[in-house]
Amino acid sequence: xxTPTKLSRIAYIVAFVITGFTIxxxxxxxxxxxxVAFIPLIAGIGILRRRVWSAYGLAIYFFAQLIPAxxxxxxxxxxxxxxxxxxxxxxxxxxxxxxFYFAGRSLASAGATRxxxxxxxxxxxxxxxxxxxxxxxxxxxxxMENTLLIGDRILVQRFPKPSVTRGDIIVLVYPVDRRETxxxxxxxxxxxxxxxxxxxxxxxxxxxxxxxxxxxxxWPNTYRDNFPKAPDPLVLDRGMEMLEHNVVNGEVVVPExxxxxxxxxxxxxxxxxxxxxxxxxxxxxxxxxxxxxxIPSPEEGxxxxxxxxxxxxxxxxxxxx
Numbered sequence: 001x002x003t004p005t006k007l008s009r010i011a012y013i014v015a016f017v018i019t020g021f022t023i024x025x026x027x028x029x030x031x032x033x034x035x036v037a038f039i040p041l042i043a044g045i046g047i048l049r050r051r052v053w054s055a056y057g058l059a060i061y062f063f064a065q066l067i068p069a070x071x072x073x074x075x076x077x078x079x080x081x082x083x084x085x086x087x088x089x090x091x092x093x094x095x096x097x098x099x100f101y102f103a104g105r106s107l108a109s110a111g112a113t114r115x116x117x118x119x120x121x122x123x124x125x126x127x128x129x130x131x132x133x134x135x136x137x138x139x140x141x142x143x144m145e146n147t148l149l150i151g152d153r154i155l156v157q158r159f160p161k162p163s164v165t166r167g168d169i170i171v172l173v174y175p176v177d178r179r180e181t182x183x184x185x186x187x188x189x190x191x192x193x194x195x196x197x198x199x200x201x202x203x204x205x206x207x208x209x210x211x212x213x214x215x216x217x218x219w220p221n222t223y224r225d226n227f228p229k230a231p232d233p234l235v236l237d238r239g240m241e242m243l244e245h246n247v248v249n250g251e252v253v254v255p256e257x258x259x260x261x262x263x264x265x266x267x268x269x270x271x272x273x274x275x276x277x278x279x280x281x282x283x284x285x286x287x288x289x290x291x292x293x294x295i296p297s298p299e300e301g302x303x304x305x306x307x308x309x310x311x312x313x314x315x316x317x318x319x320x321x
Contacts, residue, residue, distance in 0.1 A: 005110070008047055011055055011103035014096070015044030030153060030292045031312050039123060047103060050112040055104030057120025062097035064124040066090055068131030133159050134288065137171060137181065143263035143270065144169070144183055147212050152316065153292040154183075158285040164189065164259055166203070169321055172261070173282040176236055176275050181284060184261035184271055185212070193251040194260050196227040201262070202251075217267035224266075227273050228252055238276035246277075259283075290319045 022037035039061060046054025070090075108114075139152040147169070148154070156171045164170060164186055174180040188194045193204050199215055201208045223232035228247055231240065246253050254260050258277035263269025272278065293313035 007103050007106045008050070008055070008112075011100055012044040012047040014099060015040040015047060015058060018096075019044065031317070032153075032292050036127070039127070043100070046115060047107070050107055050110075051115035052104050052107045052112050053115035053117050053120060055100045055107055057115075057117070057123070059097045059100035059104060060120055061124045061127065062093045062100065064128040065093040067128050133157065135285070136291070137183070137287075139183065142268060143265050144185070145216075145265040145268075146214060147185075147264045147321075148183060148287075148290075149293065149313070149316070151294040151296050151313070152290050153294075154287045154321065155289055155291055156285040156287050161283075162286045164280065164283055166192075169287050170259075170261070170278075171284040171287060172278050173284060174275075175238060175278065175282060182270075183287065184263055184269070184278075186259050187262050187272075188252075188254045188260035190254055190256045190258060192254045192260065193248070194227075194254065195251045196225060199225045199266065212264050213262075213266055214264065215267050216265060221267075224273065232274070234274055236275045239272075239274045242272075242276040287321045289321055290316050292317060 018040040019037050022033055022040065026033040026037065040058060043054045043058035043061075046057075134155045135158050137154050137156055139148045139150055139154065142150055162168075166186055166189060168186045169183065170186055171181055171183050174182045187201060187208075188203055195202050198220075201210060201213075221232070222229050223235070228243055228250070231243055235243070242252065246255060252260065254277060257280050259280070260272045261278055262271045262273070293316040295311040295313060
């Protein structure tokens with residue numbers, strides 16, 4: 001049977017181990033994890049000094065992690081569609097929460113110093129509540145370069161669901177394969193008339209000023225650069241339906257309840273030109289900021305700096321979008 005002394009000893013050792021693993025994860029992965037390492041570190045020191053609420057506080061922190069986990073499972077619509085490891089992480093949070101809760105009880109029964117509850121409740125709330133309103137995504141392709149780069153990690157506002165206006169960057173459910181998410185820029189909303197002439201975008205007859213757009217392929221393409229012209233072989237069935245039913249006088253007319261999107265990297269973006277409109281219900285949210293960014297391993301020089309810490313694009317951290 002574990003005595004209060006043994007249980008509290010196990011608790012602070014586990015807290016210090018969690019601190020170590022979190023620091024390693026921050027060095028090898030998202031740098032944003034580094035401040036999180038202070039939470040179990042401070043709790044471990046408090047338990048070592050026999051403060052009851054250091055154990056209770058860490059228990060609350062881990063139990064609070066179940067709230068965003070439930071939201072992820074809810075957003076995934078089924079357990080099978082949940083991100084890998086999400087269920088395991090939830091089970092781990094329950095086990096750790098129970099460990100620190102009972103460690104707190106054992107310290108209390110042994111007459112240990114109570115400590116302060118409010119700071120731990122505040123920390124748990126600050127680390128949990130944002131997950132109810134935002135969701136993290138990683139940029140896997142260069143379709144939004146140079147606004148968003150491969151390896152950027154972004155926070156996206158999901159609740160309250162933002163309204164979509166022209167020029168917004170949005171994250172959306174890819175209508176061709178609903179298991180995937182895309183990030184694009186809104187070019188047209190309901191009723192807008194869209195066309196492209198020699199790579200320039202015209203909306204309702206006016207040429208758009210687009211400092212964010214760029215072209216990385218020097219040779220022209222009839223369909224891509226002069227949309228909507230003769231269909232390209234890459235146009236999917238939804239795109240063909242758009243060209244057949246929504247083109248008026250050489251312009252695509254955006255239907256009610258939809259929007260037309262393009263990638264900022266116009267020459268290398270699979271967007272509305274190829275698969276049609278985005279329904280308003282398929283808009284997940286708007287990116288708020290880049291909270292982390294990593295140079296992908298294949299890039300030149302990455303082999304010289306194998307640690308993730310050295311591949312971080314520090315200048316992009318916390319960049320507002």
